[in-house]
Amino acid sequence: MAVTTPEALRTQTAAVLDKVGFLRRFLRARIWHGAEWYITVLGGAILVTVAGVTVLAPVLAPHDPNEFIGAQFTVPGGGRQALLARNGEVPIAGDADLAGVVIGVQRNRNGANLAKRLGAEGVRFEDQQALVGGLKAGEVDLILIDESVGQELAAADSQLELVATGLGLRFVLGTDNLGRDITSRLIWGARTVLGVALSSALLASSFGIPLGLLSGFVAGRLDKVLSLTMDSIYSFPGFLLAIAMATMLGPGVINVAIAISVIYIPTFFRVVRGQVLSIKEQLYVEAARSLGARATDILIRYIFPNVIPSVVVVFSLNIADAILTEAGLSFIGLGLPPDVPDWGYDLSKGHQFLIAGYWWMITFPGVLISLVAAGFSLLGEGLSEMLNPRLSET
Amino acid sequence: MSPVTPGELLLQVCNLNVSYKTRTGPVSAVSDVSLDIYRGEILGLVGESGCGKSTLGRALMRMLPRSARIEGQILFHGREVLGFDDRQLRELRGRGISMIFQDPMTSLNPVQRIGDHLTEAVQVHESDGGKADLRQRIGTLVERLGIMRQRLSDYPHQLSGGMRQRVMIGLGVVLSPDLIIADEATTSLDVIVAAKLLDQLREIREEFGVTIILITHNIAQVAELADRVAVMYAGRIAEVGSVYDVFDGPQHPYTQGLLRSVPSIKLEDREELYKMPGEPPNLLSPPAGCRFHPRCPEAMSICSRIAPGLLPTMPGRLVNCWLYQEHSEKDGPAARTTARGAA
């Protein structure tokens, strides 16, 4: 293996980079555009991460999002259980088999499952007080209890003794009101949210873009009628329209996507139409026409490629908005059936229990919604600045 | 007619350099420019688009964008303009030096009445004085310029193009500045209106004794109106002198080529229009030495290596060319190489 100097390495790397055209342009853009580049890349990074999570959901999610796996309202980071015994009467040693031992558990699946896994027989108690009381009274020899609570009790009460800690599952973001793991729900929810948002953007663009192209290019009465229609729809509160459609169409992922997409058709229409109009006026189009180019040629070769940058921007912003609209619809209770994990739905459930102090049910879904929507917005805004720069001092 | 009567020295530019910071690198728009401007004269500043004349004009008032770097000296009434703080700059603008812009439609605030434009300019610089007096003063001024007093309550879009330009002049003179810079003031006007404007500028100079710098690419206007002319190329001054001297006997090869390219009405049938070879240089990486040397029919080997200086050939006549200067490394006049081979 030849020893290479730092100089040689640098030139070699440069040579390699030269070949990788895209990468070079990508990095060059940073110098050219400055801060906008960072904004766009940040947005893109969020997008890629979320897309990755979406695709890898089955792998990443620790649990099934619909399974009532833990205790209700477990605090973020909580879930771990501890074994408590009466002082001095520990029936087992270390991690030995618990077969035949009777353990008191709380009324939740986490405890029952855990007991089963340990090979012991579980006895259900109504609440924590009864559970502790049962242990002290000798009804059971061991109890499974929340780790933090167990540690407190063992420290405070001389009658009780910690046998083991760190048992069972830990829920990084806690559980909701039905004991479902929030982390899993969030990961699976990404699929739902992105799926709906993407579908609605695709639907909207597939109607809005052709109509915009047509209207801008053909102009005349058709243009006037279409423009007025689109303007009217555009000026109508989009969310209200989505509510109306979601109500009448009924629940279901596809219905929600359709309901949301209608709001954005006018946006695609306007942007595309505007672009078409301004490009049509350009001298090079006039020149082409004077040379006898057909209308379809002009449309495909001149107009369409110039429309694409704006379309990409609108698409990105559309997805951002669709995410928020979808969350809003779920929050009100319209749209998705309850067995589909969804961030908006989690928020609506969290709202109900906020007063009881369970803050984590709304915080995490909300942060995620904001993050993903912001990511797409940043991407769209950054691209918009880079692709349509303002003429000004450099 | 005698050359310009040297009045008192009003503005002195010494070794001025202006470069713009762009994404692709620094662009040298004005390079080592020195110029003297005398009170009461009309100086024409001519050159092709991009030669730096507008930049130079704006630099005098520090009206350059934030991406510009200025070095050198600008002495106005002996005071260093480049060292002015914000307050002094605002004093200078409008009162010491004022500017008349190219497009009168966009240079006026569409939601502000004409009269308000003028009163505001005055009020910024003179805090005392009653409103009635002010209105009287403004009214007199506009009438002198050929605008009816009633029009002061109109908005810019209600006036014709020519009237708008007269308002621009009004804004340029309302504070009785010492120097007016007309930056391509006639470029967007049609020929007749432009002629009227030039007449008005001449009148202003006669009546008020204002000094005027006329920045334009239209040589004919300069020949008609100006006393002296400075020819700029690629950010440097090629030649300065009285209008008669320079146009009757241009000394710098660029000036010669410029004057030859002006189509004459007496063009013979088979004569082609003269076209200067080559193209204006890229100011990101301008040619070394004299910036005109790649296109110069009289280029010598020294021209591509060392830049000449703007030195006098006669009293009141300055030329920036090795043809009229000596240098130790310069070959004799016998040994010349044409531009075509020069790297």
Add this chain to the structure above:
Amino acid sequence: MSSRLWRYILLRFILTIPMLLILVSLVFFVLRVLPGDPALAILREGASEEQLASFRAAVGLDRPLPVQYVDLVTSLMRFDFGTSMTRRIPVVDEIKTFFPATVELTLFSMLVTGSVGVLGGAFAAQHRKSPADYGIRVASIILYSLPIFWLGLMFQMVFGAQLGWLPVSGRLSPGMTPTETITGLYTLDAILRKDWALLGDALRHLVLPSLTLGLVLAGIFTRLTRANMLDVLEQDFITAGRARGLRERVLVYRHGLRNAFIPIATLLGLQFALLLAGAILTETTFSWSGMGRLIVDRIYDRDFTTIQGSILFFALLVASASLVVDVVYGFLDPRIRY
């Protein structure tokens, strides 16, 4: 007022009619055509045949579509929005009860949006490409990306539950309900009747909801203001003004803003639709008894006529707002007036 202005206003007025017609048709389509069987869509499976039949009769679904359409349009022209199916009173009365609350919320939110948006946008435009500019831009994107209801929940959590400074629901504290209302806007009523305690209570209840709605919309509005201001500040008359010695601050905030103000004012008017949309979620979060809450509640109740009537009312609102904005624009822009 010049004849030019009159002609402009008349033209805009005439244009409102097709716009309104399009909106009504849209609503008609969504509510009556799209679902196939609106009765089934509203009442869901599990409804008996009699229920479905009586629903259809009550709403007029048993008649052919064109007849339904004409009926709808004619009743709208009489400002007849139908009768509520659950409460058996004219929808107009329902609207009269709930609309003022939305108006109040919208007005105060517009105040927040306007001040934050305009000042932020102008400042960002003035200090273009500075860290402050980028900071404001990113902040406004983040603001707009927050779900309205989530921001509201956060506010409720922090200011209501944890700090206890401000009330988190309703328009007034229990026991403060006014006996008779003049306008329905509690703040205005309180001022008119010089009931300062009522005013204070109403204002305290308005803080969180209007901050929520106002801030989220300020995110978009800042962006728009900035864009407009940048356009204006690039124009020649600003440079010309600078050449006359005008201060930067004067140039930006007086000349720049006055020029940008016209498109910005129109933008604020167009934001009306966004305000209404956002109000629905805000009202739900804060238990604010306005039109948004009305619609959401009646959706649960399956009260089709109220839903239909409310949505049509919104359409009417939007069309009128558009007209008002255009007229105001005509007054503001001297190029149209003269």
